Amino acid sequence: MFRTRVFAAGVVVASAVVLASAVPATAHDDLSSSSPAVGEVMTTAPEAVSLVFSEEVLPLGAAVIVVDQTGRDWVAAEVMLDAATVTAELASGMPDAGYELRWRVVSSDGHPISGVVPFTIGDGEPLTRTPAPGAGEADPTNAMDLQSQSTQENQGALRVLMIGLAGAGIAVAVFLLIFFLRRP
Ligand SMILES: [Cu+2]
Numbered sequence: 001m002f003r004t005r006v007f008a009a010g011v012v013v014a015s016a017v018v019l020a021s022a023v024p025a026t027a028h029d030d031l032s033s034s035s036p037a038v039g040e041v042m043t044t045a046p047e048a049v050s051l052v053f054s055e056e057v058l059p060l061g062a063a064v065i066v067v068d069q070t071g072r073d074w075v076a077a078e079v080m081l082d083a084a085t086v087t088a089e090l091a092s093g094m095p096d097a098g099y100e101l102r103w104r105v106v107s108s109d110g111h112p113i114s115g116v117v118p119f120t121i122g123d124g125e126p127l128t129r130t131p132a133p134g135a136g137e138a139d140p141t142n143a144m145d146l147q148s149q150s151t152q153e154n155q156g157a158l159r160v161l162m163i164g165l166a167g168a169g170i171a172v173a174v175f176l177l178i179f180f181l182r183r184p
Contacts, residue, residue, distance in 0.1 A: 028107035036119035096122030
């Protein structure tokens with residue numbers, strides 16, 4: 001009988017450890033495509049911008065702005081979300097210039113993702129992120145830095161969650177172990 005109990009306790013501990021370590025390994029959604037595309041030169045001002053993601057993003061927390069050099073946001077209406085597509089209508093009369101579409105949505109796995117899509121209209125100069133004397137071109141690595149930074153923050157939050165889940169799993173395992181060993 002004792003042998004059976006030890007075996008049962010072992011199974012409980014083993015399965016709890018597996019459960020605690022098998023935190024969902026789902027990656028967050030990616031931006032599949034966008035209109036305008038990254039670096040696109042549009043001949044005329046778009047009436048709207050749209051973003052298509054690899055999965056349906058969550059209906060909360062979606063934000064899109066389209067800014068020019070002065071920081072003006074040209075998005076004219078509420079951001080619309082339809083499954084994996086996020087759309088934002090723009091004000092008319094956007095002059096030929098460089099712009100940045102900055103987006104943030106909540107991935108289907110629950111944490112925020114964000115990015116920047118630079119584009120230009122007509123023969124406008126690409127938007128310069130850090131205006132400096134003699135700086136003519138936007139530095140695309142800045143956008144990359146922003147993206148990787150937010151990814152790191154997301155991973156930090158996920159790690160906290162994983163540690164919490166692992167802790168809960170171990171607590172359950174200890175409880176069940178004591179419960180099994182105490183049984184007559
Ligand atoms: Cu994710």
